[in-house]
Amino acid sequence: MAQVAIEARGVSKWFGEGETRTVAVHDVSFEAKFGEILYVVGPSGSGKTTLLSLVSGILRPNEGTVAIEGVDIWKLADNALADFRLNRIGFVFQDFHLFPRLTTAENVALPLFLKKRDWDQSIAEARKYLEIVGLKNRADLPPVKLSGGEQQRVAIARAIISSPDILIMDEPTASLDGDTGRNIVSFVRNNILNDKRCIVVVTHDARISEFADRTLLMEDGKLKGIEKGNTHA
Amino acid sequence: MRIAAYWSQTVRGILRIAYKLLVNDRAKFAALLVGITFAVFLMVQMTSLFAGVLFRASATVVNVGASIWVMDPAVQTVASSIPMPDYMLDAVRSVEGVKYAVPISSGSGLAKLRDGTYQAVNVVGLDDATLFGRPGLLQGDIRDIYADNGFLVVKDSEFSKLENPKVGTDFEINNHRGVIVGIAQVASSGLFGIPTLYTTFTRALEYLPQQSFTISYILVEPKSQNDVARIKSAVGRLGYLALTKQEFMSQISRFYMYQTGLGLNLLLMTIMSFVVGLSISGQTFYTFVLENLEKFGALKAIGAKGYELVYMILFQAGFTALTGYGLGVGICAGLLFSAKLKVPDYAAVITFPILALAFVMVLIIAGISSYIGVRKVLRIEPFDIFRG
Ligand SMILES: Nc1ncnc2c1ncn2[C@@H]1O[C@H](COP(=O)(O)OP(=O)(O)O)[C@@H](O)[C@H]1O
Ligand SMILES: [Mg+2]
Numbered sequence: 001m002a003q004v005a006i007e008a009r010g011v012s013k014w015f016g017e018g019e020t021r022t023v024a025v026h027d028v029s030f031e032a033k034f035g036e037i038l039y040v041v042g043p044s045g046s047g048k049t050t051l052l053s054l055v056s057g058i059l060r061p062n063e064g065t066v067a068i069e070g071v072d073i074w075k076l077a078d079n080a081l082a083d084f085r086l087n088r089i090g091f092v093f094q095d096f097h098l099f100p101r102l103t104t105a106e107n108v109a110l111p112l113f114l115k116k117r118d119w120d121q122s123i124a125e126a127r128k129y130l131e132i133v134g135l136k137n138r139a140d141l142p143p144v145k146l147s148g149g150e151q152q153r154v155a156i157a158r159a160i161i162s163s164p165d166i167l168i169m170d171e172p173t174a175s176l177d178g179d180t181g182r183n184i185v186s187f188v189r190n191n192i193l194n195d196k197r198c199i200v201v202v203t204h205d206a207r208i209s210e211f212a213d214r215t216l217l218m219e220d221g222k223l224k225g226i227e228k229g230n231t232h233a
Numbered sequence: 234m235r236i237a238a239y240w241s242q243t244v245r246g247i248l249r250i251a252y253k254l255l256v257n258d259r260a261k262f263a264a265l266l267v268g269i270t271f272a273v274f275l276m277v278q279m280t281s282l283f284a285g286v287l288f289r290a291s292a293t294v295v296n297v298g299a300s301i302w303v304m305d306p307a308v309q310t311v312a313s314s315i316p317m318p319d320y321m322l323d324a325v326r327s328v329e330g331v332k333y334a335v336p337i338s339s340g341s342g343l344a345k346l347r348d349g350t351y352q353a354v355n356v357v358g359l360d361d362a363t364l365f366g367r368p369g370l371l372q373g374d375i376r377d378i379y380a381d382n383g384f385l386v387v388k389d390s391e392f393s394k395l396e397n398p399k400v401g402t403d404f405e406i407n408n409h410r411g412v413i414v415g416i417a418q419v420a421s422s423g424l425f426g427i428p429t430l431y432t433t434f435t436r437a438l439e440y441l442p443q444q445s446f447t448i449s450y451i452l453v454e455p456k457s458q459n460d461v462a463r464i465k466s467a468v469g470r471l472g473y474l475a476l477t478k479q480e481f482m483s484q485i486s487r488f489y490m491y492q493t494g495l496g497l498n499l500l501l502m503t504i505m506s507f508v509v510g511l512s513i514s515g516q517t518f519y520t521f522v523l524e525n526l527e528k529f530g531a532l533k534a535i536g537a538k539g540y541e542l543v544y545m546i547l548f549q550a551g552f553t554a555l556t557g558y559g560l561g562v563g564i565c566a567g568l569l570f571s572a573k574l575k576v577p578d579y580a581a582v583i584t585f586p587i588l589a590l591a592f593v594m595v596l597i598i599a600g601i602s603s604y605i606g607v608r609k610v611l612r613i614e615p616f617d618i619f620r621g
Contacts (some may be wrong), residue, residue: 049619049620050616052619053615053616053619058534058615058616058619059614059615059616059619078538078539079538082533082536082537082538083536083538084536085534085535085536086535086536086537087536089536091531091534091535091619093531093534093618093619093621094621095621097527097528097530097531097618098528099250099254099525099528101253101254101257101258102250102253102254102257106250106253110250110532110535111535111536112246113246113247113249113250114246114247114532114535114536114537114541116246117246118246119245119246119249122246158535170619170621
């Protein structure tokens with residue numbers, strides 16, 4: 001029996017009040033388990049990013065609870081929650097968000113600096129992770145010198161350098177061409193996923209559907225269903 | 234100690250990142266430095282020039298060194314003395330608490346040099362009996378001041394205007410012959426760019442055209458500090474003014490500060506340099522923060538705490554401020570130094586209060602600039618970054 005990594009119970013999120021109120025996520029419950037890649041798919045504006053933020057401690061839900069490895073994360077104080085994210089969750093943003101004025105290795109090492117680790121050790125660690133994602137020779141370049149696919153791999157290296165239990169990826173292939181996108185997700189599936197890790201991927205890229213274990217279908221902020229494998233996406 | 238350890242162990246990494254973000258953005262870092270350096274330079278330059286002028290304006294007061302100066306109440310600066318009647322000397326001498334009182338005269342004349350050219354000079358006449366207020370001599374014997382036509386010349390930056398006279402060099406003042414009998418040294422040279430000669434009070438009277446009154450100032454030494462107040466009020470009752478050395482110097486400073494427009498100009502320049510520095514640096518720092526804002530937001534999502542981002546911003550602002558301050562003061566000191574090589578009399582001094590004032594100004598600029606950045610960074614929502 002796989003352990004539960006994320007447990008969302010009845011989470012809702014709306015923006016604005018009265019006339020202008022938009023319900024982005026409405027009463028969604030699901031579980032994500034260790035050892036699986038869980039996809040969240042659905043049309044644009046269906047609440048995928050919002051849901052991801054609610055369950056990863058980025059955005060506070062209006063209703064419902066989120067437990068990660070049994071910890072009710074929205075009961076944590078702000079700084080404790082920041083520490084929780086730093087230690088347990090890795091984020092891969094859609095548009096990478098790498099600092100252009102830092103080297104690739106320094107970008108990757110950022111979470112370690114936030115963890116107050118020694119500079120040289122952190123850079124050495126970053127080089128190791130860059131090697132894991134196949135960018136050994138790019139460590140000292142600024143990210144802008146890298147291709148889109150390479151930058152995405154830098155972002156992945158940054159997300160996993162502190163060995164998070166949970167990896168959150170929002171549209172990781174959106175800014176990549178088809179083959180590169182497939183290669184990235186395939187790489188994540190084969191090299192990053194393990195029994196002690198849970199990966200949640202928001203996507204509407206059909207070309208990478210084969211790498212999902214289960215898929216959440218979102219529509220209009222509601223969860224329409226959960227499917228095994230890769231039928232949708 | 235604990236704070237130092239805390240900083241070095243716990244925040245070193247992110248501060249180093251902050252540093253790299255700052256200096257690796259060469260163009261902005263340069264613009265920031267230019268802004269602050271320029272402001273500091275402008276301010277220190279103006280105020281030190283001003284301080285120099287003020288200090289010079291009191292040169293005679295410093296050099297003569299008397300404790301109390303008695304003068305006409307309308308006197309505003311030491312250079313513009315208003316002669317007092319001779320009976321005042323006796324009157325002051327008989328005031329209780331006066332140890333001694335001597336006259337001094339200060340006037341200007343035209344010296345005709347050996348080559349036939351004329352040079353304006355300042356002539357100080359020292360009390361014949363005591364020579365009170367005399368300068369230290371580099372060459373010659375002070376007793377020779379009593380010899381026929383004897384003058385001392387001050388070896389300051391104006392010395393060369395008398396064609397570098399030696400002991401024995403002669404010249405004319407108002408058709409009277411003068412001979413240099415000694416070369417003197419003083420602590421502070423005057424503001425007005427003319428050479429200074431010393432002679433006896435009697436000879437000064439003889440050589441310079443006189444009005445009916447002859448005494449410029451009466452220099453007083455009190456028996457003790459406690460007598461100062463009594464002397465001042467006694468002199469006041471005689472219709473004249475007695476000021477201590479410090480009071481006289483402040484009065485001269487106040488005159489230049491408030492009566493000449495110098496002070497107002499200084500204030501305007503200081504405000505201007507502040508505004509220039511603030512607008513260049515504030516603006517640039519703001520763009521700098523804006524440009525990195527999304528990345529700071531991403532850092533927040535990853536797990537950076539608000540205060541850590543604040544440290545980063547403050548560090549960047551502080552580092553820029555200190556570097557710009559150092560550069561500004563350094564350039565200013567360098568320029569003053571080279572100006573003094575060329576114009577030995579260049580009246581400017583960088584004093585500690587000026588440095589402190591400039592430092593405060595820089596801190597305010599950095600504070601305001603980073604305040605805006607800090608607000609932005611604290612407000613950025615990781616969710617907005619996430620949504621792209
Ligand atoms: N900060 C916000 N303010 C107002 N509406 C928002 C905000 N964030 C998201 N929304 C709305 O919530 C809905 C879901 O958005 P999102 O989660 O980004 O969808 P998806 O990721 O599936 O494209 C959209 O209608 C969007 O306009
Ligand atoms: Mg989205």
